[in-house]
Amino acid sequence: MVILLLFAGFFLLLALRVPIAFALGIVSLGFLSARGEVLLAVSQRMSAAADSFPLLAIPFYILMGKLVNEAGLTDRIFGLAQCLVGHIRGGLAHVNILNSMIFAGMSGAAVADVGGMGAIEIKAMVDNGYDVDFAAAVTAASSTIAPIIPPSIAMVVYGVLASTSVGALFLGGVIPGVLLGLFMMAYSYIVAVRRNYPLQRRAGLGELWRSFRRSCLGLLTPAILLGGIAFGIFTPTEAAVVAVFYTLLLGVLVYRRLGVADLVRLGRETVEMTAVVVFVMTTASLFAWIMAREQVPQRFAEFMMSLTANPAVVLLLINVLVLVMGCFFDGISILVIVVPILLPIIDRLGIDRVHFGVMFVLNTVIGLITPPVGVVLYATVEVAQISFERVVRATLPFLWPMLAALIMVTYVPWTVLVIPRLLGFR
Amino acid sequence: MSRLLRALDWMLDRATLVVLILLLLVVGAQIFARYVLNHSLFWSEELARYLFIYLVFLGAAIALRREGHIQVSFFVERLPPGARRAVAVAGDVLLLAFAGTVLVQSVRLAAMVWTVPTAALLIPWTFVYLGILSGMAAMTLGALAALWRHLTGRTGEERAW
Numbered sequence: 001m002v003i004l005l006l007f008a009g010f011f012l013l014l015a016l017r018v019p020i021a022f023a024l025g026i027v028s029l030g031f032l033s034a035r036g037e038v039l040l041a042v043s044q045r046m047s048a049a050a051d052s053f054p055l056l057a058i059p060f061y062i063l064m065g066k067l068v069n070e071a072g073l074t075d076r077i078f079g080l081a082q083c084l085v086g087h088i089r090g091g092l093a094h095v096n097i098l099n100s101m102i103f104a105g106m107s108g109a110a111v112a113d114v115g116g117m118g119a120i121e122i123k124a125m126v127d128n129g130y131d132v133d134f135a136a137a138v139t140a141a142s143s144t145i146a147p148i149i150p151p152s153i154a155m156v157v158y159g160v161l162a163s164t165s166v167g168a169l170f171l172g173g174v175i176p177g178v179l180l181g182l183f184m185m186a187y188s189y190i191v192a193v194r195r196n197y198p199l200q201r202r203a204g205l206g207e208l209w210r211s212f213r214r215s216c217l218g219l220l221t222p223a224i225l226l227g228g229i230a231f232g233i234f235t236p237t238e239a240a241v242v243a244v245f246y247t248l249l250l251g252v253l254v255y256r257r258l259g260v261a262d263l264v265r266l267g268r269e270t271v272e273m274t275a276v277v278v279f280v281m282t283t284a285s286l287f288a289w290i291m292a293r294e295q296v297p298q299r300f301a302e303f304m305m306s307l308t309a310n311p312a313v314v315l316l317l318i319n320v321l322v323l324v325m326g327c328f329f330d331g332i333s334i335l336v337i338v339v340p341i342l343l344p345i346i347d348r349l350g351i352d353r354v355h356f357g358v359m360f361v362l363n364t365v366i367g368l369i370t371p372p373v374g375v376v377l378y379a380t381v382e383v384a385q386i387s388f389e390r391v392v393r394a395t396l397p398f399l400w401p402m403l404a405a406l407i408m409v410t411y412v413p414w415t416v417l418v419i420p421r422l423l424g425f426r
Numbered sequence: 427m428s429r430l431l432r433a434l435d436w437m438l439d440r441a442t443l444v445v446l447i448l449l450l451l452v453v454g455a456q457i458f459a460r461y462v463l464n465h466s467l468f469w470s471e472e473l474a475r476y477l478f479i480y481l482v483f484l485g486a487a488i489a490l491r492r493e494g495h496i497q498v499s500f501f502v503e504r505l506p507p508g509a510r511r512a513v514a515v516a517g518d519v520l521l522l523a524f525a526g527t528v529l530v531q532s533v534r535l536a537a538m539v540w541t542v543p544t545a546a547l548l549i550p551w552t553f554v555y556l557g558i559l560s561g562m563a564a565m566t567l568g569a570l571a572a573l574w575r576h577l578t579g580r581t582g583e584e585r586a587w
Binding site: 014015016017019021022025026039040043044047050051052053055059060063234237238241242244245264267268270271272274275279280282328329330332333372373 | 482527
């Protein structure tokens with residue numbers, strides 16, 4: 001009963017535009033004071049929630065994503081993608097998606113992708129006779145691959161919440177991320193054939209080699225990251241720092257695109273974005289602590305088990321719940337509120353926490369392109385210069401390939417687990 | 427008041443940038459020591475974690491000043507201006523109460539652990555809790571400023587950057 005009141009208070013505060021992080025903190029503090037508890041533990045718990053070496057990866061991945069976008073790599077990798085898939089019907093749509101997949105290997109968040117690459121991608125498509133709506137839709141949809149293909153800020157957050165190996169989660173995201181891209185390409189192909197979109201001349205081997213050479217220094221970033229983590233050379237946090245130093249080297253010394261003023265600006269943006277993500281974890285830890293003491297996760301697990309003990313059905317219900325939440329909240333907020341409550345039932349049903357995490361994050365990225373609250377949609381409106389309604393209408397059909405990928409990842413755990421297991425993560 | 431706020435913004439900005447650079451250097455040194463010098467640093471991980479706490483709470487104060495925290499504006503935007511202002515004031519008061527309460531608890535906590543050393547660096551735990559303490563102090567000031575702004579109806583105060 002008291003817990004219902006807690007949730008009601010939380011949603012009321014949200015409706016009144018109290019930031020989510022503070023709303024979680026205020027209701028938790030209110031609950032504890034109403035119980036007449038000693039509040040000293042509040043500061044201690046909030047501090048402890050940020051005191052984690054894996055979490056340190058977050059500022060570094062954010063900074064790396066920002067550096068990569070401005071280091072002078074974007075045209076080079078776009079050129080490579082063009083040589084690889086430009087000759088398929090609807091060429092530039094595939095180029096756009098492949099480009100996002102490559103950048104997903106250097107960026108941990110979706111909005112970075114739209115902001116950095118979106119403008120180039122949309123302009124190239126419009127110049128070649130694509131509707132601006134479709135160009136915006138492909139850009140928006142494909143940017144959601146960034147949090148699935150490693151690195152991923154959302155997976156770092158999940159890993160810390162669920163005490164699960166971030167390295168295993170990263171590697172688990174590889175196949176789902178590629179699937180997501182391929183499904184989007186398949187959908188774009190169908191649209192392209194129907195609307196008779198152009199394709200580009202197939203690039204010769206010499207041309208392919210040249211574009212590869214031009215971009216190979218940039219491609220080393222994801223190689224360092226993924227290789228370093230996969231073979232246990234670096235922890236995800238250390239890999240992030242190495243990648244930051246490498247990208248700095250490229251941007252400042254090799255391509256000479258980044259000056260001190262740029263670095264200071266990107267540093268500021270990194271500080272703010274990091275703090276927003278991790279601060280909500282600190283106040284959510286208070287909320288989760290209260291939930292645990294009131295045995296909400298256990299009682300919820302028992303309730304679900306009384307309905308059904310079939311993992312397939314439970315996963316379906318969880319997916320529907322997260323999809324609905326995704327229409328209104330951002331992925332990180334959903335993670336910090338929902339994951340601590342769901343873990344007992346996941347464990348009891350014998351579902352692997354790595355599988356569950358990748359599935360969960362894949363589900364939340366769908367929320368990036370569902371109205372009314374879809375961060376990527378708003379970012380795309382700015383880049384494409386068309387109305388919100390038009391972006392939404394054009395982007396919504398991409399839900400089909402995304403849902404297809406989600407269903408596959410939910411019901412074929414192999415897609416997530418094969419790579420981490422092969423490489424000996426547990 | 428506005429001078430104080432400008433000084434606050436300036437300090438938060440510089441402090442967090444310095445912490446970010448230190449973080450990169452400390453973790454960089456850890457990797458360098460382990461792979462190049464074949465010698466694991468005993469202090470680097472702990473120092474990095476504690477610096478990160480400062481980054482998070484001071485950065486959260488910056489985000490509060492710039493209204494960068496994630497919030498749902500969907501319902502409030504559909505209210506008439508008068509009600510919107512009342513809602514904003516109520517929100518500020520709650521925020522102020524939260525930040526103020528956590529600030530007081532952080533001060534008590536920090537004072538209490540002065541004699542307790544950390545595991546690797548052997549510095550008093552007080553220095554760790556100064557992270558949340560300073561962040562909450564800045565957020566208390568930030569919430570006061572927002573409350574003042576919404577009460578007097580003055581918007582667009584100038585910022586340090």
